[in-house]
Amino acid sequence: MVWYEHENPNGSVVWSTRIRLAANLASSPFPARLTSSGREEAANKIKSIFEGNQNYSIMQIDRLTPLERAAFTEAHMASPAFMQGDLAGRLLILSSDGECAIMVNEEDHIRLQCIKVGYQPQEAYKKALDVFRFMEEKLEFSFDPELGYLTHCPTNLGTGMRASLMMHLPSLAHFERMPALSNALNKAGFTLRGLYGEGTMPGGGIYQLSNQISRGFSEEELIKRLMKVAEQVVQAEEEGRKERKEKEGISLEDRIFRALGVLRHARTLTSTEMYALISDVRMGVAMGLINDVNMSNLDQLLIDMLPAKLTLANGEADNAAARDAIRAENMRIALKEVKN
Amino acid sequence: MLCQHCNLKPAVFHYTEVVNGLKEETHLCAGCFEELRGDSESSVSNDFGGGWLESMLFGLPARSRTIKRCPACGWTSADIVKTGKVGCSDCYKAFEAELGPSLRRLSAGEPHKGRIPAKLKNATAPMDDPNRLHALKRQLKEAVDKEEYEKAASLRDQIREMEGN
Numbered sequence: 110m111v112w113y114e115h116e117n118p119n120g121s122v123v124w125s126t127r128i129r130l131a132a133n134l135a136s137s138p139f140p141a142r143l144t145s146s147g148r149e150e151a152a153n154k155i156k157s158i159f160e161g162n163q164n165y166s167i168m169q170i171d172r173l174t175p176l177e178r179a180a181f182t183e184a185h186m187a188s189p190a191f192m193q194g195d196l197a198g199r200l201l202i203l204s205s206d207g208e209c210a211i212m213v214n215e216e217d218h219i220r221l222q223c224i225k226v227g228y229q230p231q232e233a234y235k236k237a238l239d240v241f242r243f244m245e246e247k248l249e250f251s252f253d254p255e256l257g258y259l260t261h262c263p264t265n266l267g268t269g270m271r272a273s274l275m276m277h278l279p280s281l282a283h284f285e286r287m288p289a290l291s292n293a294l295n296k297a298g299f300t301l302r303g304l305y306g307e308g309t310m311p312g313g314g315i316y317q318l319s320n321q322i323s324r325g326f327s328e329e330e331l332i333k334r335l336m337k338v339a340e341q342v343v344q345a346e347e348e349g350r351k352e353r354k355e356k357e358g359i360s361l362e363d364r365i366f367r368a369l370g371v372l373r374h375a376r377t378l379t380s381t382e383m384y385a386l387i388s389d390v391r392m393g394v395a396m397g398l399i400n401d402v403n404m405s406n407l408d409q410l411l412i413d414m415l416p417a418k419l420t421l422a423n424g425e426a427d428n429a430a431a432r433d434a435i436r437a438e439n440m441r442i443a444l445k446e447v448k449n
Numbered sequence: 450m451l452c453q454h455c456n457l458k459p460a461v462f463h464y465t466e467v468v469n470g471l472k473e474e475t476h477l478c479a480g481c482f483e484e485l486r487g488d489s490e491s492s493v494s495n496d497f498g499g500g501w502l503e504s505m506l507f508g509l510p511a512r513s514r515t516i517k518r519c520p521a522c523g524w525t526s527a528d529i530v531k532t533g534k535v536g537c538s539d540c541y542k543a544f545e546a547e548l549g550p551s552l553r554r555l556s557a558g559e560p561h562k563g564r565i566p567a568k569l570k571n572a573t574a575p576m577d578d579p580n581r582l583h584a585l586k587r588q589l590k591e592a593v594d595k596e597e598y599e600k601a602a603s604l605r606d607q608i609r610e611m612e613g614n
Contacts, residue, residue, distance in 0.1 A: 138522040138537035216534070238564070245566055251538035252569065255584035256552070257561030259538040263552055268563035325559030 111184060111207035112224040113412055117405045120227035121395035122343045124275040124315060124408055127185070128230070128237040129222040131260045131269035135249040139261040140198075140214045148198025148214045155213050158247040159202055170199040179417035185224060185275075186210040208233075209240050216261045217269075219244065226408065228339070230272055230332050238328075257324055267324020272335050276342060279314035279392050280349030287316070290342070298322045299338050313384035313411070318342060350396055365393035369402070373444050377433040380415055383440070387411055402444060410443055452478035519543040558591065560584050582611050 113125065133139055137151050159165045170178065170192065178192040187201055191212050200213035212220040221244075223237040251259035257267035265271070281287055291301045298321050318339060320331050353361050368389035372378075378386075391407050393399040412418060414436050419426050426432040452460045453476050460476035517526040524536025526547055535541060541548065585608050592601035 133538065135538065139535070141532075141534065142522045142524060142536040242567060245568070249568070250566060252566050253538075253541065253561075254565070254581050255560045255587070256541060257563060259541060262534045263548065264555060266552065267556060267561045270563070322556065324561055324563075325556030327563045330562070 110205070112186075113184065113226060113409055114207065115226050117227040117408060118229070120408075121404070122277055122346050123228035123339065124277055125185075125224055125226050126229045126233045127222055127224045127271075127273045127275070128233040129220060129271040129273070130237050130241050130258075131217040131220055131265045131271075132241070132244075132250040132258050133218045133260065135251045137218065140216060140218060141261060143198075143214075145195060145197035150198075151218050152198045152200050152213050154248065155211075155219065155244070156200060156202075158244060164205050166203050166205070168201040168203065170201060171196040176417050176421055180415075180421055181210075183415040183417050184412050186222075187212055188215060188220075191215045191220075204240070208236060211240070217265070219250075226405070228274065230274070230336055230339075234270075234272070234328060234332055264321070265323050268326075268328050268331065270323050270328050270331060271319050272332055273317050273319035274335070274339050276316050276318055276339070276346070277314055277388065277391060277395075278316050278342070278346050279388050280353055281342075281346050282314045283353065284349055286345070286349070290345070294318070294338065294342075295321075297334075297338060299335070313388035315384075315388070315411075350392065354396065362393075362398060365389050365396075365398055369393065369399060369444070372440050374441065375437045377430075378414075378437040378440060379429075379433055380436070383414055383436060384411065406443060410440065414439060450476055452476065452480075517544065517547070553591070558588075560588065582608065585611070 117124075134151055134154060137143065137147065140148055140151070143151065156167055159167055173181075178187075181187040181201060182189050182192055186203070187210065191199060191201075198214050200211075202211040202213065203209070208225060209221065209223045212222075221237055221240055223233045223240070225233045225236070253259055258269040260266055260269055278287070281290060287301070294301050299318060300321050301316050301318050303316065318335070320335055323331070326334070357364075368386040372383075372386050372390060387407055387410065390399060390402060391404060394402050394404050394407065413422070416426075416429075416432055419432055419436060419439075423435050426435045450460045450463075452458050458478035458480065461479050462477045462482045463475070518524070519536055519540045520543060521539035522537035524540050526544060529535060529540075529544060529547070535544070535548075585604055589601055589604040589608060592598070592604055
């Protein structure tokens with residue numbers, strides 16, 4: 110089971126919620142200052158508390174194939190940087206429900222993240238906290254009463270928490286409201302960026318909203334602030350959708366159903382095209398225009414149809430052209446029209 | 450001014466370093482700055498519009514940047530300027546003077562308020578924690594310096610209570 114295979118309870122705008130907590134072992138310099146063997150030593154300490162525990166599986170990154178590594182990044186379970194460079198001593202520890210992943214020896218010894226589908230910040234935090242407390246019973250983390258949990262990057266000090274929401278904001282993007290929104294959010298202590306983290310281009314109108322400040326507020330306060338801001342963004346997006354419906358009328362419907370038509374009948378599809386089309390269809394489902402497509406299925410396809418995942422699932426998809434054909438075929442099967 | 454590295458985009462990071470008495474100026478765009486400092490997904494310098502890092506780059510006097518070294522891990526103040534990051538937990542003490550202003554800005558002058566290790570919570574009541582007392586005294590000094598007298602009075606009361614006066 111992977112996090113995105115769970116049913117989305119409420120996310121017509123919020124695709125998923127992620128809580129990340131960073132921490133470091135008290136006894137060791139941060140990973141950037143360690144040799145391979147130093148990192149392995151730190152990893153062994155962390156690994157030992159999960160060994161034999163059936164709720165977790167432990168992955169040694171340097172034993173994974175490049176494809177397997179890329180697939181974890183595509184599924185947002187590890188950062189791109191974690192899968193590059195010197196991989197010695199890096200581990201990915203996964204919970205059996207697929208909702209928690211611990212990167213060991215990323216830029217901090219521990220980067221725990223819990224991801225839930227839909228809009229569930231408090232639930233995701235509770236889950237992350239449980240795993241964090243479990244680790245903290247057995248491991249001693251660097252902590253200073255004034256600075257909080259000590260991290261490699263000073264921007265993560267304090268709670269070490271980054272709470273993020275993946276949001277589908279096609280209307281705000283359509284009206285070119287993102288730069289102004291992004292500015293306003295920055296002033297409020299939040300950041301809005303592309304799907305795969307810093308510097309990446311937003312794909313299919315999906316953006317990541319997260320807190321910039323991790324210290325000086327409790328986790329609960331930070332989450333409440335995030336929720337307050339998120340609710341305003343959701344409202345703006347929903348108003349944007351209404352505005353489009355009023356202004357564009359049948360041409361908006363046409364665009365949405367054409368996107369569905371292409372997804373249901375195309376013979377080849379690149380991942381970029383797929384993202385753009387799913388974005389339109391997803392909006393159509395959320396607006397109640399399309400009622401024979403399940404939103405959770407669409408969200409799963411957004412990850413399952415990415416290059417590495419697709420190639421792992423189907424050995425023949427070993428080049429871009431073959432992948433595009435297999436992607437289109439899978440899409441036709443997944444979105445098969447339901448006859449009323 | 451264009452970025453020295455790619456010569457394509459406008460430079461937004463500017464810093465001056467003095468190496469062996471020679472002044473070196475660097476001007477980079479955000480992209481090259483990230484690339485040159487070997488970034489990872491998790492760093493969030495851009496989240497602050499480079500603000501905290503820029504203040505660190507500008508804020509550190511050139512002479513202090515070239516000599517200081519963390520006694521525990523060997524990380525230098527130049528390393529901090531270059532990467533925006535520290536080498537180990539002890540760096541925060543070793544570079545307290547250099548990092549202090551930026552760290553205070555990052556949390557709007559507030560100390561950590563979130564969860565604390567369960568062990569710490571159980572071992573000592575927060576009111577008896579010597580680190581907490583130390584932190585309060587530092588905040589008091591800052592509040593007085595900034596002429597925030599209301600805040601200072603409340604801090605003074607908390608310190609008195611802890612010291613049992």
